[in-house]
Amino acid sequence: MPLDRSSAGDPARSLELLWRVPADAPRRGPHQRLNVDTVVAVSIGLADVDGLDAVTMRRVAQRLGVVPMTLYTYVPGKAELLDLMLDTAYVQMSRADTAGQPWRVRLTAVAEENKALFEAHPWAATISTSRPPLGPGMMAKYEHELQALDELGLDDIEMDAALAFLLTFVQANARSAAEARAAQQDSVMDDEQWWAANAHLLEKVFDPRAYPTAARVGTAAGAAHGAAYSPEHAWEFGLSRVLDGLAARIDHRTDSTETGPR
Structure with a gap:
């Protein structure tokens, strides 16, 4: 395709x-x-x-x-x-003024702005931008988002990579959320209804003794989310882990700057 x-x-x-x-x-x-x-x-x-x-x-x-x-x-x-x-x-994106806020607040705002973009325009999440359109919108977006990472001790290459890391997560989450919505619309059922209607078919072929971990974890996740996949939970869990990962790098850079060469 x-x-x-x-x-x-x-x-x-x-x-x-x-x-x-x-x-x-x-x-x-x-x-x-x-x-x-x-x-x-x-x-x-x-x-x-x-x-x-x-x-x-x-x-x-x-x-x-x-x-x-x-x-x-x-x-x-x-x-x-x-x-x-x-x-x-x-x-046309909304851009919050987070100047002076902690860096996690700034990056969370960037993530939520892009999430809102993809919710308003789902097609935008399907486009590969490895060669971005270098127009005024793209440049204003890039400038705004980089400011959330400025003065954190990262060098310029790391700032660009950190932003790409965050936005790749947002785009992937948006695609998964769109696929979940499409599946619900196509089947005219939400996920909980779909599983209730089809669980008996799975029971005929699935032996939980052969896949004990999958059975245990899948059952727990399904009960928690009412579905095999929850875009909302994936967003909250994933964004926190992305920020935790960036924190490790930022904290390392900060420590290196404060201690200096030995």
Whole structure:
């Protein structure tokens, strides 16, 4: 299955569009009733409701009441459109002012801001950003999030890696949560109802004596969550462990700075 990724189009054209660099020469012909922002907004609306596969030049054109070729006046293709959609979502993110707060509070805010982004735009969690769209939204997001890690004794490479570590967890959790919601919608049952309806089938083939640890742990987790997987518990447990891991590195750096070379 092809992976949607940012920066997969023409880099020069994407950067021009992301930063809204004016064209070298004015367009001739009738007054343009659309603009890039309108095209992007409609595309995001489609993706939010029907997923990223629904965002085609034809579907977007239909929503805008124009022929597909008209869209190419504004955006050269879906790859560049995807960069614009993602960067626009970044621009619109809520960003808390946590200056002066403890670093765990600052990083928790960063995590929750990204969680909110993926809840509002589930398609954003499915995109690979190993080559991020270097637009104003991305740069503002990166600057804001790095400030939560500044002056903690980490060097620049460690700051970047620590942020990537945190955001990778948030994105993975968002994907799992979206899959859980999709499973519930497809089956028209919540997880507790699904297990109640199908437990007798598992009992016919599963021998708890052959898998005693799995039986014990699975039963305990299922009873606690009412399901085999709880996105909420995974979020709370995972975020705490991510912060604990970063604390070990930050504390080590702080201790090294305070003691100095021996």
